[in-house]
């Protein structure tokens with residue numbers, strides 16, 4: 001495993017949840033970290049939470065001009081991590097709203113494709129890109145899970161093809177189970193604790209993850225130069241129940 005000391009890591013989605021956990025873990029491993037998100041306020045709060053030891057850049061990955069500017073500003077770097085995403089559509093297919101679904105696809109999938117496109121020019125030899133899919137492709141919430149399931153599932157194939165196209169740059173995916181993040185507060189509000197207690201009772205690991213529980217999967221993929229085109233599931237056994 002290559003050490004991360006002194007390596008520059010760009011975490012898109014690093015202002016909250018899983019991305020913030022990855023940024024924290026990377027800093028603990030002496031990496032140089034740049035966090036990216038849309039909201040300057042969220043970025044400021046994350047900078048504070050990370051002890052001011054990160055650079056932050058506001059950019060919206062649904063806007064290609066933002067992504068191009070982001071990588072111009074970042075310059076040469078070692079690893080791209082993206083955990084960026086918005087809460088998934090949660091209504092049955094019969095009630096699907098085309099604009100909302102398009103917005104979700106734009107944010108999650110096309111945003112990742114555009115990140116990869118523009119990251120290439122600054123990524124150093126030996127570098128990697130890691131994107132985030134999720135348990136919903138394996139255990140879709142029903143109803144309303146088809147869209148998020150389709151998009152999350154596509155990430156593994158995106159990584160496999162891109163790992164060949166961009167070799168020796170490595171491309172991998174992390175697929176987390178449920179993780180306690182602000183996304184859940186937005187999705188289900190006060191019902192969160194009930195959902196989490198029920199899930200903790202079902203999964204073999206006996207708990208719902210915190211961001212710190214899944215961050216090591218990202219660090220592993222950055223550090224292991226023999227991992228590419230792969231999807232790592234880190235879900236406490238949630239796919240088994």
Ligand SMILES: NC(=O)c1ccc[n+]([C@@H]2O[C@H](COP(=O)([O-])OP(=O)(O)OC[C@H]3O[C@@H](n4cnc5c(N)ncnc54)[C@H](OP(=O)(O)O)[C@@H]3O)[C@@H](O)[C@H]2O)c1
Pocket residue numbers: 012013014015016017018019036037038039040042043059060061062083084085086107108111132133134135136175176177178179180181182183184
């Ligand atoms: N939490 C879970 O249980 C779980 C499980 C499996 C998979 N996932 C997936 O993991 C990803 C991260 O989830 P999370 O729970 O960490 O969510 P979160 O706490 O809401 O964080 C999402 C991050 O993405 C950023 N973001 C969203 N849209 C963006 C855009 N267009 N451009 C740039 N940044 C953007 C947000 O910042 P701004 O809003 O300021 O842009 C924020 O930093 C999501 O894609 C989610 O589907 C989550």
